Amino acid sequence: MSTAAEPPASSAGDAALSHPLHREDVRALQRLDPGAWRTQLMARVRAGARPLTVYGRRDGDRVLLTAVLLGEGGFSLLRTSVHPAGGYHELTSEIPALHCFERELHEQLGVRVAGHPWLRPIRYQGKDQAAMNSYPFYRVEGKEVHEVNVGPIHAGVIEPGVFRFACFGEHVLHLEIHLGFQHRGVEERLLRKDPRALAPLVETIAGDTSAAHAWAYAAALEALTAPAGGAREASGGAQEASGGTQEASDGAAARARARAIALELERVAMHLAGLSGLAADVGFVPGASTYGRLRTTAINTTMNLCGSRFSRGAIRPFAQPQRGGLALAKLVQKNLTLLRTDLAIIHECFLSSRTVRHRLAGVGVVSADTARQLGLVGMAARASGVALDARSPGRGAFAAPPLDVCVEPAGDCLARARLRIAELSASLRWLELACAEGLAEPAAPEPARPLLPEQLAIAVVEGWRGEVIHCVETDEQGRVIHYKVQDPSLRNWMGLAMAVRGNEISDFPICNKSFDLSYCGNDL
Amino acid sequence: MDQVRAYLTSQLLGNLAALLVMPILVVGVIQRVKARWAGRKGPPLMQLGYDLWRLARKRSVLSTTTTAVFQLAPYVVLVTALGSACLVPLAGGPALASFRFDFVWFAYVWGLGRVALILGALDTGSAFEGMGASREATFSAILEPALFLAAGALSLASGERELSLLLVPQVAGGAALVVWAGALVALVIVVQVEAARMPIDDPTTHLELTMIHEVMVLDHSGRELAAVQWASAIKLYVGLSVLATLMHPRTPGLPGVALHLGLCLALAAALGLSESLIARLKLRTIPQYLVVALSAGAVALLAALAMAGRLGILR
Structure with missing residues (x-):
């Protein structure tokens, strides 16, 4: 975990780089417990850091979650390890911007994201592609409400995707977008x-x-x-600035x-x-x-x-x-x-x-x-x-x-x-x-x-x-x-x-x- | 005998030839103008003719949800378009047929075609076509009075009861000019809507959600599609002919034919030019545009009543 005290391993401030770039020594990255990870993530977002991504990868029978934030002081990373069945309590209600990451975690790695308000599939990953037709569209009930479905095949040379509208006359009440038809792994x-x-x-x-x-x-x-x-595998410093x-x-x-x-x-x-x-x-x-x-x-x-x-x-x-x-x-x-x-x-x-x-x-x-x-x-x-x-x-x-x-x-x-x-x-x-x-x-x-x-x-x-x-x-x-x-x-x-x-x-x-x-x- | 021969040569042959060639040519002119404006060469002027011929030889694909209504609708649309074409001078001379108050017949022949198209669209059970049908029904309901206001005003002002005669322009005096101008504005908008042109409808778009007329024929194919497309072209030419008749004095003989056909082509070019320069209206604002037609028609009728000295009620 990189804290404010430690010099950031980030090279975001490096003049030689055109875009934000960061290298983190994973050995130095603390594995928080899920509760602390959640609290710290929320605290940093409240303090003004912007979540760039939250993603996970399998680590034995557990899943490693990594949150990447970008704030005034550059990058900061938060990592935790959760059991898929246990999962953690959702953050989307607090930070709506995280909705897609939590949906992805759930779909990609089977992590339980308890209480997530909109746990819709992102893309139907891998074998789930066969279940494509079972997308749970949100339905607006009412005698005068009608649904319009567009796609997955569209007129013209456009990529496939489903747009399901719930309409009241010409007026759109809700649009749900169902993607995943281009999944290639x-x-x-x-x-x-x-x-x-x-x-x-x-x-x-x-x-x-x-x-x-x-x-x-x-x-x-x-x-x-x-x-x-040479083998300067240091934990910090951008190579463009330090080496060569x-x-x-x-x-x-x-x-x-x-x-x-x-x-x-x-x-x-x-x-x-x-x-x-x-x-x-x-x-x-x-x-x-x-x-x-x-x-x-x-x-x-x-x-x-x-x-x-x-x-x-x-x-x-x-x-x-x-x-x-x-x-x-x-x-x-x-x-x-x-x-x-x-x-x-x-x-x-x-x-x-x-x-x-x-x-x-x-x-x-x-x-x-x-x-x-x-x-x-x-x-x-x-x-x-x-x-x-x-x-x-x-x-x-x-x-x-x-x-x-x-x-x-x-x-x-x-x-x-x-x-x-x-x-x-x-x-x-x-x-x-x-x-x-x-x-x-x-x-x-x-x-x-x-x-x-x-x-x-x-x-x-x-x-x-x-x-x-x-x-x-x-x-x-x-x-x-x-x-x-x-x-x-x-x-x-x-x-x-x-x-x-x-x-x-x-x-x-x-x-x-x-x-x-x-x-x-x-x-x- | 001479009368029969005159009828055959001038009325029948002239109108039939115009009916066969001009709708296709008019569509070609619009396409050509738009293509030139966009910096392209554009398709051949008679492209629609080749397309119709190609489609007519193709088998049609039918959805299992459709019934005979779906298959029948395009032919009803075609027959009604031809029916309306009989009443309008298509080549400058008299129309193929005319009778007292035939403009009522004209309006409802178009209406019948529209109903057939709407029923055919609803028969597919598609959400797109349902939306298109609903839009078409709404807009034509607003527009129908405009046609009657304009025709009524012209009829009152000219004292004629037949469409082909009451359209002949009479601009002697201020009130007559108001009648003429009001009717012209109303009819221009009627033609734009009936022929599904910009700024009401975009005949070239591929976006089903924005279409009005085009979305109702999405499921048609082969011969049925050819029938609908031909009918649209005929309606467009009939509309332009109405406008052209209203814009030139009746001239006998070949100069009259040339004047009429030339004016129709010029109107088509003007339509193509306007479609090249402006974007389409928001769907929500189309009713406001249609109200312009209604108001113009109402103004024309009031002026006609004033001319006829029947405005006593207002004094």
């Missing part, structure tokens, strides 16, 4: 291979967030590796810059895709076609850098695989200039259209309070006035050139559209400045080194949708024993369900599009 698969060869698999966790997941994976793995200097020469840290900075470029290009491409979809859903032809056309420019730029339009292969641990060079930098600059000039016109056209504003304003409102309570992250939180961005305050690659963090207060569909527009501009500004300094030349991977034993690395990366979290833990021999993946969608789906309440059912598609969540990121 990602977390188990990640344990089957050499931890250094996981990048291609990690990039498919959520295919539209490849760069963010790959960076989180690479950061976690690099944090778990012994510094090149000036050249090594220059290499790390260039690598971080290249990774950040891939991440921001992904953000630009996905925001363009989202805005195009939103414009199409309200029937606004110029927006649908122009944003869609410009997305091609963005993903083609990514292809120029790494050979894939969907950022596959852009980020690899211990390496910088992207192409560099003056000619390429010029091409990228040209594309970015095209994006900036054309976007200025279409943003103006989209935002100044009265019919678009009429359609989006006041629809699907999530208040800042609700967003905080539900623990919404990323884009969905920022559009509700909650300034939550793992890239801020600007460190590492985001220190210079600086990156603006955008926040919109209104929390409706228009705010989410405006936020995406603002983030597009911010990311493009950053990209233009970053690419003006030239692109990093590719660097061959460093020779493989063993992973440190009994360490837990937590990497957070701000993907376009929100924070992507990878937690990787090693055993006594330095083998990976647990790999926990968390896509922002896991936490944000409940935000969509709440946003739709009290709205018209015909407005659901634009609410859904404005959140733009991942099904496979949730289903793993």
Whole structure:
């Protein structure tokens, strides 16, 4: 357990890192008893720390629960060991943001979470997939109440998922979202291979967030590796800062810059895709076609850098695989200039259209309070006035050139559209400045080194949708024993369900599009 | 004998040819305008014709919950669309048929088609189609008086009792102009709703939850789908023809035909342009939009009453 007295093992404050990253010596991590774990977790959340994730892994016939919080002083971890049948008393009633983690613990590991108010399946893990059709939908009774079921198969090329509405006429009383149709057993698969060869698999966790997941994976793995200097398996200190020469840290900075470029290009491409979809859903032809056309420019730029339009292969641990060079930098600059000039016109056209504003304003409102309570992250939180961005305050690659963090207060569909527009501009500004300094030349991977034993690395990366979290833990021999993946969608789906309440059912598609969540990121 | 020949050449052949070609062409023009505006080339102008031909040769897939109502509905819709087309000048000249107070027949022939479509939708037992049916029924209930107000006003102002004659524009004098403008506004909105166009309905959307007209035909396939799509196109052209007739003086001979057809295509292009520039209305605000049609119709009727000197009751 890391307390305030002990110097934090965290490298969150380290200037060389662009995103929060933390390595914890598991041997030094105290195993609290479930009661104390619960009390301390609650106390820290009340004191202002934000729960990043709560997850568990099997440990003999018991289950180890780990809570990761991020506060003013950096990361703090709480660990306990519970017996599945005994479990512990739920925390969701006190801290609603934990609802999805407790549901996952119950589903994944059979932990009894006594008194949980909404113990619904998250994704029907493993063998439970056969029980998919038995989802216990909440029913609203009443003569005039009718149910509308959408999915799991949808019109158009969209991922599968069930939306069950309880409606009174056109008015939505309740929406329940039943996912899990994309479950592929990602977390188990990640344990089957050499931890250094996981990048291609990690990039498919959520295919539209490849760069963010790959960076989180690479950061976690690099944090778990012994510094090149020797067997300095110390319990603390970030290796980038403590080990290596000036050249090594220059290499790390260039690598971080290249990774950040891939991440921001992904953000630009996905925001363009989202805005195009939103414009199409309200029937606004110029927006649908122009944003869609410009997305091609963005993903083609990514292809120029790494050979894939969907950022596959852009980020690899211990390496910088992207192409560099003056000619390429010029091409990228040209594309970015095209994006900036054309976007200025279409943003103006989209935002100044009265019919678009009429359609989006006041629809699907999530208040800042609700967003905080539900623990919404990323884009969905920022559009509700909650300034939550793992890239801020600007460190590492985001220190210079600086990156603006955008926040919109209104929390409706228009705010989410405006936020995406603002983030597009911010990311493009950053990209233009970053690419003006030239692109990093590719660097061959460093020779493989063993992973440190009994360490837990937590990497957070701000993907376009929100924070992507990878937690990787090693055993006594330095083998990976647990790999926990968390896509922002896991936490944000409940935000969509709440946003739709009290709205018209015909407005659901634009609410859904404005959140733009991942099904496979949730289903793993 | 000459009269029969004249009828055959001008009325029958002209109207039938227009009925066959124009609905498909009008849909093609709208699609082309929207595609050009979006920076695409767009499908061929007669694409709907190819689609109908393709669908007509396909077998239809029927859900086990449906009954004969579901299969019959598309043909009722098609026949009613054709029935309404008989009363409107489709090629500038006289209509195929006309009789006293035929605009009542016109309104309820459309109404019959709508009822058939709603019953067919309800027959599927699908929640989507039920919602679409409910929306269609609500909006058309609000809209029906608008059609009668407009037709009544035009009839009163012109002294004509047949649809094809009362539509001929008469804009001599201020009151007549008010009647004409009010009726035109009301009828434009009636056509937008009946043809399921923007900003009331988005015929190109894939989102079942937002659809009105399209969601009611989701379960149809093959020949039945072809019947519904053809009927929609015919209703659209009939609507545009009503508007066009109201917008040009009756001109005999070929110039009249050219004027009418050209005006219909221009209206289709205008429709496509408006659909390219604006987003769809919120479903909740559509009734407010429909009230515009009602008010315009009411204004037209009041003006017509004033013209006829029957506003004594107000003095």
